[in-house]
Amino acid sequence: MGEPQAYISGIGMSEVGVRLKRRPLLLTVDAIREALDDAGLVAGQIDGVATYPGKMPTYLGFSPVSSDDVIEALGLKTRWHLGAQEMTAQLGAIAAAAMAVKAGRARHVLCFRTVYEAGALADPDEYPPMHRKDVSGASQWTAPFYAISAANWVAQYATRHMARYGMTREQLSAIAINAHRNAALNPRAIVKEPLSADKYFAARMISTPFCLYDCDRFTDASTVIIVSAGDALDEITATPVRIAATAGSVERYSWDQAEWPGSYATGKALWEHSDYGPSDLDIAQLYDGFAFHPITWLEGLGICPIGEGHRFVEGGTRIALDGVLPMNTSGGQLGAGRLHGFGFAHESVVQMRGLGGDRQVSGNPSLAVATSGGGPMAAALLLARD
Amino acid sequence: MICRCGDCDRWLHPPQPICRHCWSENVSPQPASGRGRIDSFTINHQPWMPGLDVPFVIARVALEEDESIFLTTNIIGCAPTDVAVDDPVVVNFSEEDGIFFPLFERAG
Ligand SMILES: [Zn+2]
Numbered sequence: 001m002g003e004p005q006a007y008i009s010g011i012g013m014s015e016v017g018v019r020l021k022r023r024p025l026l027l028t029v030d031a032i033r034e035a036l037d038d039a040g041l042v043a044g045q046i047d048g049v050a051t052y053p054g055k056m057p058t059y060l061g062f063s064p065v066s067s068d069d070v071i072e073a074l075g076l077k078t079r080w081h082l083g084a085q086e087m088t089a090q091l092g093a094i095a096a097a098a099m100a101v102k103a104g105r106a107r108h109v110l111c112f113r114t115v116y117e118a119g120a121l122a123d124p125d126e127y128p129p130m131h132r133k134d135v136s137g138a139s140q141w142t143a144p145f146y147a148i149s150a151a152n153w154v155a156q157y158a159t160r161h162m163a164r165y166g167m168t169r170e171q172l173s174a175i176a177i178n179a180h181r182n183a184a185l186n187p188r189a190i191v192k193e194p195l196s197a198d199k200y201f202a203a204r205m206i207s208t209p210f211c212l213y214d215c216d217r218f219t220d221a222s223t224v225i226i227v228s229a230g231d232a233l234d235e236i237t238a239t240p241v242r243i244a245a246t247a248g249s250v251e252r253y254s255w256d257q258a259e260w261p262g263s264y265a266t267g268k269a270l271w272e273h274s275d276y277g278p279s280d281l282d283i284a285q286l287y288d289g290f291a292f293h294p295i296t297w298l299e300g301l302g303i304c305p306i307g308e309g310h311r312f313v314e315g316g317t318r319i320a321l322d323g324v325l326p327m328n329t330s331g332g333q334l335g336a337g338r339l340h341g342f343g344f345a346h347e348s349v350v351q352m353r354g355l356g357g358d359r360q361v362s363g364n365p366s367l368a369v370a371t372s373g374g375g376p377m378a379a380a381l382l383l384a385r386d
Numbered sequence: 387m388i389c390r391c392g393d394c395d396r397w398l399h400p401p402q403p404i405c406r407h408c409w410s411e412n413v414s415p416q417p418a419s420g421r422g423r424i425d426s427f428t429i430n431h432q433p434w435m436p437g438l439d440v441p442f443v444i445a446r447v448a449l450e451e452d453e454s455i456f457l458t459t460n461i462i463g464c465a466p467t468d469v470a471v472d473d474p475v476v477v478n479f480s481e482e483d484g485i486f487f488p489l490f491e492r493a494g
Pocket of ligand 1: 410
């Protein structure tokens with residue numbers, strides 16, 4: 001028998017776009033339908049639901065749909081559900097679902113992440129923007145200095161990497177260029193064309209060292225991952241992918257007090273929960289809300305030493321589709337859209353099933369890492385096709 | 387003024403009613419030297435809201451008293467491109483509507 005296992009049994013995605021007219025709940029339903037069809041399941045078999053970060057009434061565009069909304073709208077009969085902001089990071093919802101099915105609390109858990117940040121801007125009456133003036137919690141120590149965007153916070157990690165380890169903008173550009181090249185091969189990506197180095201360096205700066213192409217952009221979409229118990233796989237028609245390990249961490253709740261991004265602690269912990277090591281990886285789907293993030297994940301996961309991530313990506317050959325470690329094969333968030341973490345789990349499964357089409361990595365990849373989190377909070381999944 | 391523990395003497399930021407190192411509740415705001423070092427910075431070019439003058443420097447300053455305490459702030463008094471990591475800085479309070487904001491400028 002062995003110990004209980006958890007598998008990704010189905011994946012789904014709604015239309016991905018900018019300022020979509022379709023309501024976020026219905027985008028979520030589109031992704032759920034696709035995931036159920038993919039897994040070969042029907043709604044009556046779903047007995048768990050999980051999402052990150054749960055519905056956020058103060059910032060509806062960021063998270064407009066709750067687990068309760070989905071359970072209510074679709075008439076699901078669940079035994080376990082979750083919608084929580086206070087967890088490791090986006091993929092923590094999938095890690096929690098894996099724990100639930102291993103513990104026997106559910107057999108098939110619908111995990112979703114729905115974003116409507118572009119659509120919300122177009123409809124501020126229905127989706128009010130976050131009140132900048134209401135400065136409370138940790139942001140009261142940063143907002144008065146107009147350090148308003150995550151771009152400002154993450155840019156400072158990147159500046160320090162340049163000063164300490166010699167990272168250059170040329171090396172940083174390899175991430176965005178790789179993302180655009182792969183996105184151009186992904187029919188669902190919001191980016192349709194490759195990015196030249198000339199165009200990258202001509203782009204306007206957002207917050208040094210980040211230019212426009214180093215930042216993901218608001219997207220409307222829903223991504224669904226179904227997590228199933230190992231003893232329920234006879235109900236599944238798709239090729240299952242095992243959740244071989246999960247990890248998560250938080251350094252400091254206040255982004256500006258963290259000495260390191262959470263990717264360092266989470267990356268290290270992931271291997272402590274498995275028999276695999278970084279050299280076993282066939283593909284890497286690394287959170288890229290900003291272009292600097294994958295560099296810290298490469299270092300945190302031990303794919304290269306700390307302080308050498310920028311050299312690993314330099315020139316883009318190692319991380320290309322035909323490189324030693326193909327990275328962000330769907331285009332990541334910089335190319336495919338800001339799916340906010342769940343896109344990396346989705347693409348890992350696509351690749352390990354050999355369904356990547358024009359962007360499919362050769363050699364039947366069978367071990368992938370998917371990560372999420374760009375600040376002090378981080379979560380990672382190690383995914384294996386047995 | 388920065389929050390400090392009266393038992394283990396460590397500095398604390400953002401302020402809490404309890405010390406994160408020794409769990410003492412004997413914490414209170416104490417005067418700090420106002421000197422520090424630029425741990426990192428970014429030159430913000432994006433006008434995030436109407437009326438925001440760009441570019442300007444956002445920095446995190448490590449306090450001289452305790453290098454693990456960072457203040458997010460702005461560096462004033464020099465061109466943004468003159469700012470560098472590890473520059474020594476000193477506080478320069480800026481008043482707005484009766485509230486004093488701790489901005490920093492390069493020392494020396
Ligand atoms: Zn203390």
